[in-house]
Amino acid sequence: MNKHLTSLARILPALALATAIPAVQASTLQPSGLNLGGTSFMDGFGKAGPGFAYIGLLQYRNNDKFYDNDGNDNRAFSKPKLRSTVMLNQLAYTSDMQVFGGLLGATALLPVVRLGSSAAPDSFIPLTSPENTKLGDVTLGLFLQMPPVFEHGRPVFSQRFEVDVIAPTGQYDTTYTANIGSNSWSFNPYWAMTFLPTPALELSTRLHYLYNGRNTDPGFGPAIRHVQAGQAVWANFAASYQVVPNLNVGVNGYWFRQITDDKLNGGRDPVSGVMARGVRTTDLSMGPGLLWKAGPKTLVFANVYLPVTVRNTPGGLHLNLRLIQDF
Numbered sequence: 001m002n003k004h005l006t007s008l009a010r011i012l013p014a015l016a017l018a019t020a021i022p023a024v025q026a027s028t029l030q031p032s033g034l035n036l037g038g039t040s041f042m043d044g045f046g047k048a049g050p051g052f053a054y055i056g057l058l059q060y061r062n063n064d065k066f067y068d069n070d071g072n073d074n075r076a077f078s079k080p081k082l083r084s085t086v087m088l089n090q091l092a093y094t095s096d097m098q099v100f101g102g103l104l105g106a107t108a109l110l111p112v113v114r115l116g117s118s119a120a121p122d123s124f125i126p127l128t129s130p131e132n133t134k135l136g137d138v139t140l141g142l143f144l145q146m147p148p149v150f151e152h153g154r155p156v157f158s159q160r161f162e163v164d165v166i167a168p169t170g171q172y173d174t175t176y177t178a179n180i181g182s183n184s185w186s187f188n189p190y191w192a193m194t195f196l197p198t199p200a201l202e203l204s205t206r207l208h209y210l211y212n213g214r215n216t217d218p219g220f221g222p223a224i225r226h227v228q229a230g231q232a233v234w235a236n237f238a239a240s241y242q243v244v245p246n247l248n249v250g251v252n253g254y255w256f257r258q259i260t261d262d263k264l265n266g267g268r269d270p271v272s273g274v275m276a277r278g279v280r281t282t283d284l285s286m287g288p289g290l291l292w293k294a295g296p297k298t299l300v301f302a303n304v305y306l307p308v309t310v311r312n313t314p315g316g317l318h319l320n321l322r323l324i325q326d327f
Helices: 003-011
Strands: 051-066 081-099 102-118 133-135 138-145 149-151 154-167 186-195 201-212 232-244 247-258 282-295 298-311 314-326
Touching (some): 102 154, 247 298
Antiparallel strands (some): 081 102, 149 154, 154 186
């Protein structure tokens, strides 16, 4: 039995890390606070008993390209740059209350975000963002951490179910092109799971669904009273291998796909009630990563993401450094 993976399975706290990003990251309407690559290795495991855990994520994004519906450079922007530095603070509590054989828990996440944006003077759409560091949208969730499945004395599978709500508490101002908050509620359930086919190899994924509410102050003029971002699905995925005790290296990625069109004014008009028919966000990004067990109750993750296939969204280099501290 691999002691490293077994100890990881015991100390990994249940979490629902929602990666806060500028609202223009996943199309002009998709909300901030989406977990696009914020979680990776050993994601299906959680805390085996009651208690608290802190999860912190320091994230840097340098989006230097804006893509159109064909995956080419969006000509509405000239030399765009959208940079963000995010510090996500999450507290997760696992109770001793059992539901369907799993432990019920709750989580809250608060992002602190600093944006920077620029574009060439001849850019058709200017890029503007708030100055200084601002608070992002708060995420609140309830999760059900299921007990791991054991075979031959070692864990081989673990899973967690969670329902999250993203609340419009973050900075939002219609005078800016890029905002930290999204000014709309979002419903975001997910299913996380980890497979251990061998004592040293793990495969993890987190499957999301996203339903967005209305933004009643879109800033598009008096004729447009409200807008609503389309529904979406996405997956975070990762695979890692233990190369030395307490250290796993691997690959990580995420695939985001918008599945319905954005709407304006409720979308009641069959012709003009949709922002742009068939113009939906796609974002596939991948890169290397590692997981280090720094102590009996401490895990450190490092992940790099580079764009592979991107449509109707900015893209560029994404760097994550994440800490999980169990108590």
